Amino acid sequence: MLETLLYPKSVAVIGASKSPGKVGYETFNNLVKGGYAGRLIPVNPTADEILGVKCYPDLTGIGEPLDLSVIAVPTASVKAAVESSIKAGAKSIIVITAGFKEVGPDGAALEKEIARICAAQNVRLMGPNCLGLINTHHRLNASFARKMPPVGGISVISQSGALCTAILDWAAARRIGLAKLISIGNKADLDESDFLKALSKDKETRVIMGYLENILTGDEFIKVAEEAASVKPVVLMKVGVTKAGGKAASSHTGSLAGADIAYGAAFKRAGVIRAETFEALFDYCTAFAMQPLPKGDRVAIITNAGGPGIMAADAVEKSGMKVTTLGVETAEHLSCKLPSAASIANPIDVLGDADPERYALALNAALDDDTVDAIIVILTPQAMTKAAETARALAGCVRGNKPVLVTFMGGEDVMPGREELATAGLPDYPSPERAVAALRAMYDYVLWRKRPPRIVTRFTVNRRRVERIITHHYRAGRLQIGEEKAKDVLAAYGFSVPAGQLAATSDEALEIADRIGYPVAMKIASPGIIHKSDFGGVRLGLSNAEAVLDAYDLMMSRIKRRAPEVELDGVYIEKMATRGREVIIGMTRDPAFGPMLMFGLGGIFVEVMKDVTFYLAPITADEAMKMLVSTRSYALLKGARGQRPVDMNSIADGLQRISQLATDFPQIAELDINPFIVGEVGVEPVVADARITLVQETKP
């Protein structure tokens, strides 16, 4: 996987320079200083040697084949440098130079051309407009970053070069080791998915940390991210919470969804741990890199001060984990060994005068206790506190069987202790809350790892019927599929819809109503009217012939008055749906991640409370059920306030069928079943109203 890029045997730097401050100097200097053991080839027509290394005027005379070419020449010369690199046999190219897509259309065209040249020769391209690449284990620093990070288990993929420098600076200050640092720049060829794949197989990488501003190839991302997350933790920060208001959606589902929700759904599916803040990104990665995963959510807290112990306990409870009750043996052991004033409940208070031995005693007891899955150790700088010695004592206890996260609170007095912790591989947090948040991220990952296998049910459906309806709509230039035909589509995918038929005259309406039986609903059918009730185009619960005739005439005369220009197909006469709980099932298509399903309780719960959940299609039965459970109003489905529970499986089944429909037909942009009326177990749910919108261009 990207062998010649990440682990090259030879590296050329085109544009290597003798002038400190220039990117071509800094990059080459980093390679030399970093102690890279392979062959280094500086290329510069005006120099004989740079930093003591023989310099070449171009790549023609270098002799051996080349693995990696790093390009740091002015924008205008990049294309030529790429071509000469390929001619010299380079298998990978990094273009550090900026001035491409990010500056406008000309730059974008040039970038595309360079990517095309590389692709034609099977050469992989990283950048342009990036900081470069670091592989600490390979002693390769092919970047113009100011410093080489210490060797460690965290590999970084960053879409911002500037952030890379902040990460490197942070890693140096906290003495956190990195494996790879990859600045992906404009992603002309290689993007986050390529590197996720490579790093998932990189044996030096224990955790993948990523900073992303966008993901363009959603399907590929989900696939490789899930594969990577199955092997090692992937922690990503995605910035740019765009407002949902941007696009005009024609469905509830569309208007409630947004890019950020799609990213959330994609990360959830792929098992990616999402860091909501810059500090959380580091906090989580440090825990994953340094400590084993917890087996469960029962947390023990050890502290030399009451207050911070309560802070930690509060944070554990708020996070949904448990402040464990210590085993009887542990309590007895602690009560024998600790001073009588110590608290031997959880939090274990080892008291303000605790020495390193007392901390070690408490930590060992917690490590031995089967009721403890993870341990938070807190130290405050009291008069007697020996921070460095305590850090060493704690490190001496750790056995790799349970995660131990440490909080040394304060500043200067605890700093020597913090340094010992970093050296010993114990993650250290400035506050109890941040230690607990990192632990919760670990536990979330454990839960995802334990997920059931994803088996997507395939239902037997009438796909041809749907094809015909869609084709017919495209031919007629209609992107909106109205209620009647939308129900036909859904019926073809196994949904139950009320009996009904289109009437073109009042006599026909009467005949249909008599045939399907009263009470009936009547709804105006017109391609130009989406919100039927706004035009007085819906009448419900009509219980006899007279009511039907009256309604027909009234509807026609009103519509002709209010919207004289619209084309009318007639009036849809339909059997009234039976009563039940109204829910909404919807679908919208995200530009990057494809079809996304929505579930919510009908009416106010969606419109007012915005109590909905989203999942990417295709979904499994298990995921469909999770969608129901994760709404706040789930209790109502279970039967709050003396009502009988509804048939959850019928909703989950509906979600899976929509999932299949959306997957089968990329032409469908948005879909709402609103309401979907569900009853108790044994009662078939009914589609009371539905609407489908097609995408602008037919994608076969």
Added chain:
Amino acid sequence: MLETLLYPKSVAVIGASKSPGKVGYETFNNLVKGGYAGRLIPVNPTADEILGVKCYPDLTGIGEPLDLSVIAVPTASVKAAVESSIKAGAKSIIVITAGFKEVGPDGAALEKEIARICAAQNVRLMGPNCLGLINTHHRLNASFARKMPPVGGISVISQSGALCTAILDWAAARRIGLAKLISIGNKADLDESDFLKALSKDKETRVIMGYLENILTGDEFIKVAEEAASVKPVVLMKVGVTKAGGKAASSHTGSLAGADIAYGAAFKRAGVIRAETFEALFDYCTAFAMQPLPKGDRVAIITNAGGPGIMAADAVEKSGMKVTTLGVETAEHLSCKLPSAASIANPIDVLGDADPERYALALNAALDDDTVDAIIVILTPQAMTKAAETARALAGCVRGNKPVLVTFMGGEDVMPGREELATAGLPDYPSPERAVAALRAMYDYVLWRKRPPRIVTRFTVNRRRVERIITHHYRAGRLQIGEEKAKDVLAAYGFSVPAGQLAATSDEALEIADRIGYPVAMKIASPGIIHKSDFGGVRLGLSNAEAVLDAYDLMMSRIKRRAPEVELDGVYIEKMATRGREVIIGMTRDPAFGPMLMFGLGGIFVEVMKDVTFYLAPITADEAMKMLVSTRSYALLKGARGQRPVDMNSIADGLQRISQLATDFPQIAELDINPFIVGEVGVEPVVADARITLVQETKP
């Protein structure tokens, strides 16, 4: 205010010692080293001098009157030391010694005795079991803390001595100055309220920071905290999120409330800014201490890297503030002066190679722009970045008219810059998100400062009637006031209740129903039955005589079969309430903060969605309206989904009447009006059901 404690002219240390490591040595040493300018009197019968200061065997021969006595003798000797201090004229006493209330009943008794002795002589007591007191401006370090903080504007009140040491250590590391550090210990006499009052008048204190584990005198706390917050920001962290499950509540309101909700309501009332985490406590206080308050919520962001700029913009939007659109002049000015690749929109991207001048240019432009209320400046360590120089340049621009919060991201490379920022009084945060959170805390405080004056409406009510009902219930040994009498209580406070009367026979039931008019509701009336419907004791919508007779007989026979032991008062016949929106108004009494009002939409919104708000009584009309607005389901009251809006004022009026009732009658422990049926403007709301619980003991 606490003159002799906070600014003493003379300080005795009883138990001053020559042995380093002992509390009596460390405390006296701190006083000497700190450079305290007043008279120092070490008291120790076995020494002639300590650290060069003449030592006294006891306080009898010290000559002048004494301001402050600091006691650091063993627990058993504390009482005698207190007595001798008072005899020597001490006006304030700090007991550092531990071993009192925190170790058990004997210690608690001794603590009480000491507090009694001090109170009898009008001597104020701080502690016991505390770290002591620091006043940096007075050069007074009467504590056994390891270090003296730099002089500054933050004063700390802490219920945890251990946390004080962490705060001191943090302040030293971040070069943040403190004014006072007060470790309140067991609060035998002086508590948080006393010190809030004193610090609100202390001219050296710009911000009050507090860490609390409990508040025992709630009313006093709210009064002094509100007074303090009106003068300067008060930022508190309250730990110990107790589970609501602890107590058995007999009302919805009671079961939804909890100690943490009461603290939240008290802080909201008093204008206290609540810090949810240890880091937030520091972050907020630093911003308040160093920067002016913003005039509005329009934020400008200046950055030398795109990614962190987006992080900041995301955080501003999520916090509910605005990423401002810069003024036209600003944009023009920036586009002239900055390189063409720079972004002159907001965030303003000064580019990776930005020098201090470019930062200063952008900051000055934002400070000049009327569309900007606050500024976040972000720096990442790029190759060209000069962190220290940039910090100085930024500090040179600041004019005190708008808050400027800074984020220098990274570690070692930006550290020199961070130190310059601290020196120059610019608050610095490790991530954009934390800077934004601190700014939001400032803006919340600004909003609170702008609140309308609190004018509590007093309604004309029939207080005597309620007194009689309560007295009658206490005499009968009944703490539950059932529906009928609860409605009488509410009617006496101006609520409209449906016409109704108690019937003891079926004939009487019929007569009442005929008189008040159909349809009627019938409800069993019994002191022993709280949940009437569980016993089949409620029938609604009875529309004729036959239905009433049937219901009466059925109800009586069923109740006698299902609950033969209960005492029956009869059946309550009531006019059916008209239709409308069902809401709940409730009240519960918190042990510390007194009556607390609840509002929520009826039924599922309270029971399932827990969509309720709490406010402390007494409330104003403005606060009552805020209670409605702050529920998620508020949109329903406004008339979502085509319904007409309900009369908000009628609900706000009801809340204020309950507020008055709860304030007038401390005997009322809990109250639910559920449902309170409200209609459109002009329709009088009706109490459809109600329940009141009295407190165990009558408090007149």
